[in-house]
Amino acid sequence: SSNILEAGLGMLLRLRSRDGLERVEVDDNATVAVLKQVINQKLNIPLHDMHLSKNPNLLTSKAPQDIADLDNGSKGLKAVGVNHGDMLYMLYSGERQVQPAFKRSWLDVRPLGHATTAAEIAAKQPRISRQEEAMVASLSFDRDAANHFQSYVQSALAFSIKRGGFIYGTVDESMNVKAEFVYEPPQDGTSMHLTLHRDTEEEKQVDFLAGLLGMKKVGWVYNQSTEERDFIMHADEVKQVAMLQDEIGDYCTTVIVSWEPASEEVPSGQVHFEAFQCSKQCVQLTKEGWLQSTPEGEK
The missing domain is CATH 3.40.140.10 (Cytidine Deaminase, domain 2)
Incomplete structure (x- = not known):
């Protein structure tokens, strides 16, 4: 069967839970049910214990079942307004150890007692830079x-x-x-x-x-x-x-x-x-x- 992929790749989604930020990738034509299955397989979260929403209030809600924008499993993700790169919110019971979604900066891993100079901070800042030469002639x-x-x-x-x-x-x-x-x-x-x-x-x-x-x-x-x-x-x-x-x-x-x-x-x-x-x-x-x-x- 064919997959519908936008510009050749799948849909990358960010998942924010109380334990941290994670990412999963699904086909561009995936349904809500398929997304939940991917989360279940990759993050080991039981399907019956999983609540998803585009609404950040899900994480603090006492009645998560009332936030039901992503409850219909047969709906396509795009049909419910979920697109590549979007942030979704995920609620489940218990606690999990979540790997950091991003590498820690050099400031986080520097030795204790190390005095950081302004020059060091400036040198380590990521910058958007212009590529001087085109790759294609x-x-x-x-x-x-x-x-x-x-x-x-x-x-x-x-x-x-x-x-x-x-x-x-x-x-x-x-x-x-x-x-x-x-x-x-x-x-x-x-x-x-x-x-x-x-x-x-x-x-x-x-x-x-x-x-x-x-x-x-x-x-x-x-x-x-x-x-x-x-x-x-x-x-x-x-x-x-x-x-x-x-x-x-x-x-x-x-x-x-x-x-x-x-x-x-x-x-x-x-x-x-x-x-x-x-x-x-x-x-x-x-x-x-x-x-x-x-x-x-x-x-």
């Missing part, structure tokens, strides 16, 4: 493949919703990427979000045939809708880019196709193809759960 896109993708998006969808596909091609020793064709898997798109259906037999066959031709996945392409925006990517798109780079490799390139409406300078409108990558630090921050999904209705 260049990207060339086969004209027919690019035209076939954008023509369908333009003629059938009028750039009103997002559509995407995986780019297959080659990478040379100097990290020059050559995109030869696009495979568009089954998917669900809206004006702001795109979910690709992954791990299907069809995708496996495409991977196999591409390999026979000396090619492999080298990235992905998606179009932006005509909905007005003052940014290149929103948070969910950045996370998708980072997770695909982690899956495919440093040569993974994201190509965004956008539509410039007709104007005096361009009377008939114009389609733009732009290539992007996120930094290695961004990939790592995404894997560790630092990037959060865009709240519904916000940018």
Whole structure:
């Protein structure tokens, strides 16, 4: 059976209990019941003793059964508003030893009596830094493949919703990427979000045939809708880019196709193809759960 995974990975969820913070990963199309089974198997919490909610009041409630937003086991997680990276609250009886979700800082493990200087603190602070050099030297896109993708998006969808596909091609020793064709898997798109259906037999066959031709996945392409925006990517798109780079490799390139409406300078409108990558630090921050999904209705 196929799994529906957003940008190639499962749904990572954080679980806050009275004993600490833990994480579990489930398929993107999992139900509430599947999530509880995963928690039962990985964290050894009995199903009959487990209460879950998006409401932090669960942890202090004297009547947890009254907080029932995640009680319907047959509901899909997304249907009840649970998305990748979300924090859920978990209540159970008794106490457990919970492993720290994050490594202790150097301040926590320094020797007793050690005098910490301001310079040491400044040197140890994590910083968001710019990556000086791109991992990919260049990207060339086969004209027919690019035209076939954008023509369908333009003629059938009028750039009103997002559509995407995986780019297959080659990478040379100097990290020059050559995109030869696009495979568009089954998917669900809206004006702001795109979910690709992954791990299907069809995708496996495409991977196999591409390999026979000396090619492999080298990235992905998606179009932006005509909905007005003052940014290149929103948070969910950045996370998708980072997770695909982690899956495919440093040569993974994201190509965004956008539509410039007709104007005096361009009377008939114009389609733009732009290539992007996120930094290695961004990939790592995404894997560790630092990037959060865009709240519904916000940018």
